[in-house]
Amino acid sequence: MHINDASLCRPLFTAEHSLPSHTVTLQFEDESISVPAGITVAAALLLKGAGHFRITPVKSSPRAAYCMMGVCFECLVEIDGKPGRQACLATVREGMAIRRQQGASELPPLAEENQNGE
Amino acid sequence: MENNIVDLAIVGAGPAGLSAAIEACKWGLSVVLLDEQAALGGQIYRGVDAAGKKRRSVLGEDYSAGAALTKAFAESGARHIAGASVWNVGRDMKVNYLLQGASASLQARYIILASGAMERPFPVSGWTLPGVMGAGAAQILYKSAGALPTESVVLAGCGPLLYLLAYQYLHAGVTLKAVVHTTQRSDYVRAVKHLPSALRGWRDLRKGLRMLAHLRRKQVPVYAGAQALSIQGTDRAEAVSFIHKGRVHRIESSLVLLHQGVVPNTQFSWSLRARHAWSDTQLCWVPETDEYGQIEDSGIYIAGDSRGIVGAKASALQGRLAAVTIASKLERIGARDRAIREKALHVDLYRQLHIRPFLDALYRPPAEHRIPQQDSVVVCRCEEITAGQIRQYTRVGCQGPNQTKAFGRCGMGPCQGRLCGLTVTELIAQARNVSPAEVGYYNIRPPIKPVTIGELAA
Amino acid sequence: MEWATDRAPRGVWRARPLLTRKSMESKEEVIIVGGGVVGAAIAFGAARSGAPVILLDQGDIAHRASRGNFGLVWMQSKGDGFPRYAKWCREAVDFWPALAKELFELTGIDVDLRQNGGFWIGFSEAEMRAREAMLEKLKDVGPGIPYEMLDRAALKAHLPAIGPTVAGGSFCPLDGHVNPLKLLYALHASLKTLGAQVFSNVDVVHVSHQQEHGIFHVKSVDGRVWRAPRMVLAAGLGNKKLAAQVGLYAPVEPNRGQVLITERLKPFLPYPTNKARQTAEGTVQLGYSIEDVGLDDGTTVSAIEWIAKRAIATFPILSDVRLVRAWGALRVMTPDGSPIYQESVSCPGAFVATSHSGVSLAGTHAYVVGPWMAGLSAEPQDMAEFAGDRYRDPARSFSNAH
Numbered sequence: 001m002h003i004n005d006a007s008l009c010r011p012l013f014t015a016e017h018s019l020p021s022h023t024v025t026l027q028f029e030d031e032s033i034s035v036p037a038g039i040t041v042a043a044a045l046l047l048k049g050a051g052h053f054r055i056t057p058v059k060s061s062p063r064a065a066y067c068m069m070g071v072c073f074e075c076l077v078e079i080d081g082k083p084g085r086q087a088c089l090a091t092v093r094e095g096m097a098i099r100r101q102q103g104a105s106e107l108p109p110l111a112e113e114n115q116n117g118e
Numbered sequence: 119m120e121n122n123i124v125d126l127a128i129v130g131a132g133p134a135g136l137s138a139a140i141e142a143c144k145w146g147l148s149v150v151l152l153d154e155q156a157a158l159g160g161q162i163y164r165g166v167d168a169a170g171k172k173r174r175s176v177l178g179e180d181y182s183a184g185a186a187l188t189k190a191f192a193e194s195g196a197r198h199i200a201g202a203s204v205w206n207v208g209r210d211m212k213v214n215y216l217l218q219g220a221s222a223s224l225q226a227r228y229i230i231l232a233s234g235a236m237e238r239p240f241p242v243s244g245w246t247l248p249g250v251m252g253a254g255a256a257q258i259l260y261k262s263a264g265a266l267p268t269e270s271v272v273l274a275g276c277g278p279l280l281y282l283l284a285y286q287y288l289h290a291g292v293t294l295k296a297v298v299h300t301t302q303r304s305d306y307v308r309a310v311k312h313l314p315s316a317l318r319g320w321r322d323l324r325k326g327l328r329m330l331a332h333l334r335r336k337q338v339p340v341y342a343g344a345q346a347l348s349i350q351g352t353d354r355a356e357a358v359s360f361i362h363k364g365r366v367h368r369i370e371s372s373l374v375l376l377h378q379g380v381v382p383n384t385q386f387s388w389s390l391r392a393r394h395a396w397s398d399t400q401l402c403w404v405p406e407t408d409e410y411g412q413i414e415d416s417g418i419y420i421a422g423d424s425r426g427i428v429g430a431k432a433s434a435l436q437g438r439l440a441a442v443t444i445a446s447k448l449e450r451i452g453a454r455d456r457a458i459r460e461k462a463l464h465v466d467l468y469r470q471l472h473i474r475p476f477l478d479a480l481y482r483p484p485a486e487h488r489i490p491q492q493d494s495v496v497v498c499r500c501e502e503i504t505a506g507q508i509r510q511y512t513r514v515g516c517q518g519p520n521q522t523k524a525f526g527r528c529g530m531g532p533c534q535g536r537l538c539g540l541t542v543t544e545l546i547a548q549a550r551n552v553s554p555a556e557v558g559y560y561n562i563r564p565p566i567k568p569v570t571i572g573e574l575a576a
Numbered sequence: 577m578e579w580a581t582d583r584a585p586r587g588v589w590r591a592r593p594l595l596t597r598k599s600m601e602s603k604e605e606v607i608i609v610g611g612g613v614v615g616a617a618i619a620f621g622a623a624r625s626g627a628p629v630i631l632l633d634q635g636d637i638a639h640r641a642s643r644g645n646f647g648l649v650w651m652q653s654k655g656d657g658f659p660r661y662a663k664w665c666r667e668a669v670d671f672w673p674a675l676a677k678e679l680f681e682l683t684g685i686d687v688d689l690r691q692n693g694g695f696w697i698g699f700s701e702a703e704m705r706a707r708e709a710m711l712e713k714l715k716d717v718g719p720g721i722p723y724e725m726l727d728r729a730a731l732k733a734h735l736p737a738i739g740p741t742v743a744g745g746s747f748c749p750l751d752g753h754v755n756p757l758k759l760l761y762a763l764h765a766s767l768k769t770l771g772a773q774v775f776s777n778v779d780v781v782h783v784s785h786q787q788e789h790g791i792f793h794v795k796s797v798d799g800r801v802w803r804a805p806r807m808v809l810a811a812g813l814g815n816k817k818l819a820a821q822v823g824l825y826a827p828v829e830p831n832r833g834q835v836l837i838t839e840r841l842k843p844f845l846p847y848p849t850n851k852a853r854q855t856a857e858g859t860v861q862l863g864y865s866i867e868d869v870g871l872d873d874g875t876t877v878s879a880i881e882w883i884a885k886r887a888i889a890t891f892p893i894l895s896d897v898r899l900v901r902a903w904g905a906l907r908v909m910t911p912d913g914s915p916i917y918q919e920s921v922s923c924p925g926a927f928v929a930t931s932h933s934g935v936s937l938a939g940t941h942a943y944v945v946g947p948w949m950a951g952l953s954a955e956p957q958d959m960a961e962f963a964g965d966r967y968r969d970p971a972r973s974f975s976n977a978h
Contacts, residue, residue, distance in 0.1 A: 012267060012268060013266060013267060014265065014267075015265060016172070016173065016266060036264070039263035040262060043262060043263035051248060052248045056502060057858065058501055062248055064248035064249070065255070066246075066250070066251055066252060066255060067237060068252070068258040069161050069236065069254075070154060071236045071533065071536045072533055073533040084532075089154060089203075103840075103842070104839070105898075107737075107841060108893055110736055214877055515768070515774060524758070524761050525761045530900075531900075532839060532898075565900075565902065568839070568899060568900060569899050570895065570896050570897060570899065571838070571897050572888060572897075574884035574899065575881065575884040575887070
């Protein structure tokens with residue numbers, strides 16, 4: 001299946017006010033995006049044309065936000081290195097790094113043990 | 119608050135929860151209200167406190183009225199814990215929640231659960247594609263972020279929210295490519311039976327009719343009585359197809375908003391092992407409670423749409439009624455005051471409930487969109503289990519939803535049955551030729567919202 | 577219907593030859609009460625041997641201990657102080673590959689069997705020493721139960737994710753895990769293919785023996801009756817009451833275990849451990865409590881928190897992993913934690929079978945117990961040690977700690 005690998009495509013939604021009073025800058029995949037402050041990560045991704053939010057672990061299907069209220073669990077993304085976060089329940093923050101969830105959540109790399117076994 | 123016990127813990131900051139808190143504080147109870155969102159209002163009044171003039175104008179009077187409720191709550195003396203993800207409510211009257219990455223708990227003398235409703239699943243071909251969302255979801259997107267569709271959009275399904283969103287979008291300057299709804303002549307015929315009582319709720323009825331007239335005036339293409347809805351696309355939504363007046367129609371669109379009513383959010387009530395009845399008029403599970411919303415003798419009450427769909431105003435009244443009876447149990451309200459208050463609330467509630475039988479009949483979602491006949495349609499979105507697979511399970515002896523978990527992973531994903539449960543119950547009932555009541559529902563277990571192992575271990 | 581296993585499983589055990597002329601001549605109908613993993617495996621074993629099988633199952637509302645099985649195919653440390661049971665568990669492990677293969681061939685269902693060894697994790701030197709002593713005693717049972725004690729460094733070489741407070745562990749190359757829900761499904765699907773009669777939604781309330789004709793009557797709560805010359809009670813907690821009705825003694829009590837399930841994760845744990853395993857789908861199962869709470873299969877916040885604490889101590893990298901579900905299930909526990917298999921003396925042809933290790937023992941239940949209880953093969957050696965009557969011996973005391 002060919003899924004558009006580009007970070008961003010044409011957005012399905014646009015903000016009501018073209019020049020919101022406060023904005024924040026986030027990273028989505030490798031792109032820098034500027035969005036209104038105070039909105040959810042899911043809204044931010046829809047406004048900026050993220051296309052799909054994740055690829056499912058079962059059949060590698062592309063999925064995006066569906067219910068916008070935290071019940072469908074389709075909007076799972078990686079936020080600041082933590083996978084499996086519901087984007088519709090997270091508020092954007094300056095400098096936040098968001099990545100698409102690729103299948104099952106990845107565990108963090110193992111910390112190196114020092115000689116004391118800590 | 120951890121070591122103290124609070125008189126009343128309320129879960130959910132929509133109309134039922136807010137009203138219950140306001141009422142309870144009036145009678146001197148100590149109240150804590152927990153909600154997952156950062157701001158008050160639940161979903162129906164989502165973002166109401168931050169909404170500017172334009173947004174309030176688009177969303178209408180009913181929405182703006184929510185600001186009065188949030189204001190009254192702010193002045194009530196109740197404590198609000200925002201951003202609290204409640205993951206367990208126990209019969210021991212303990213509420214466990216996650217707040218800023220740490221697990222916390224609250225002990226209460228009484229609990230009111232007011233988690234409201236969610237959009238009914240809409241299992242048709244292509245419903246899992248990016249670019250397909252709930253109409254309610256799109257409305258939340260506007261309420262919370264002022265976001266509007268960039269291109270002309272298709273709305274499909276049935277129910278008052280579908281027309282409301284269409285009306286609001288027109289007001290906001292959005293182009294509607296089409297409104298495709300499934301309501302048929304037979305639905306009107308069925309609903310007419312309830313008309314006399316609905317006429318008593320004439321204001322609501324008039325509102326609905328006004329919206330439809332407006333759509334027609336603005337020359338929005340409306341396809342009534344549509345059937346066999348499906349969405350086409352490989353990696354994203356590209357078009358909607360349906361049958362209308364015997365012809366197949368295909369409308370291209372990258373954004374398709376689906377809606378066929380709302381259903382109670384019953385995760386908490388099932389996890390508390392409350393008995394539930396299958397409502398054939400609302401096609402959903404309804405927790406069994408006494409007239410005030412109490413589950414058995416538990417001290418746990420359910421108010422609002424999560425007890426059966428009743429709408430915002432009725433939800434508020436149910437919240438107040440629960441609060442009054444709890445205040446009475448805690449001896450903060452005398453018998454006479456209680457009687458007066460309850461009578462007033464009951465009268466209002468009766469008036470609010472009047473339009474329900476009419477709406478339920480008129481906007482009954484068609485079976486073909488609740489129980490997919492095409493085998494390839496995905497039923498369990500999380501685990502990508504299709505209607506055909508579930509029917510196959512019944513052929514090898516699967517009797518109910520809990521057994522589907524043995525045959526495949528149906529219902530075991532992150533949403534824990536929220537988006538597949540009703541479909542699975544009805545699908546198995548149809549395959550076995552028995553009632554949904556006999557088939558039953560998933561065993562719902564904590565955590566009701568995900569918690570990390572680290573948060574639990576801390 | 578004849579089946580043969582082509583290759584010998586590990587060790588010296590083969591699946592018994594199924595059909596002899598004698599057995600084909602004497603195929604009595606057998607009713608099996610209980611469609612959980614114990615009853616279904618016995619039914620499968622009887623059916624594939626050619627016995628006409630009737631399986632009566634409670635269905636979706638059953639306590640269904642099978643749904644609560646952790647999924648380990650385990651024999652490391654089983655049967656300490658009970659050599660016959662240790663031997664029984666040792667044999668069971670060798671039957672598993674044949675069972676998995678046969679179920680797949682019959683139904684197309686892959687039960688995700690992995691038998692590459694398993695680890696027990698220890699948190700103190702004292703625990704390690706006690707473990708080693710016990711495994712040393714068991715090492716010569718049957719064809720041998722190999723084990724290896726691993727200190728922290730050695731354990732970390734196999735399980736790099738272990739936490740700093742783990743002292744070490746033991747490894748047994750024969751252990752493994754499987755998907756218990758798929759196993760149950762595969763057994764039921766096999767029964768269908770083999771032509772067994774399966775009745776669902778049957779709540780058996782009374783069994784009786786009609787002496788004169790040697791026929792058993794099995795009656796359900798809604799008044800239906802089934803009759804057969806042989807009957808196997810595999811009804812889990814229901815066995816206590818039903819066994820007594822045919823002169824058998826099965827003092828089983830419920831024992832709750834709570835388990836946590838995480839979201840799907842990319843593979844990180846290639847071996848099962850005694851309290852944590854990563855399933856084929858990627859979810860991690862974390863266990864478990866041992867509670868005496870009657871018939872309450874609910875979950876408690878305290879047990880959930882305790883299991884989470886232990887999980888973090890074992891694998892600290894699970895810290896940000898999300899728990900999706902916790903559940904409780906009722907183990908069917910005997911006073912010594914070991915199985916009961918017995919034929920009734922007063923009502924010959926009636927059997928009771930119960931074990932809380934229904935997954936580990938599934939192969940033995942299918943290939944040995946099924947044919948025996950269906951009257952198609954001889955009673956296995958020393959089965960008297962598994963008789964329920966052993967609990968009546970005033971000279972013995974029992975513990976089912978595990």
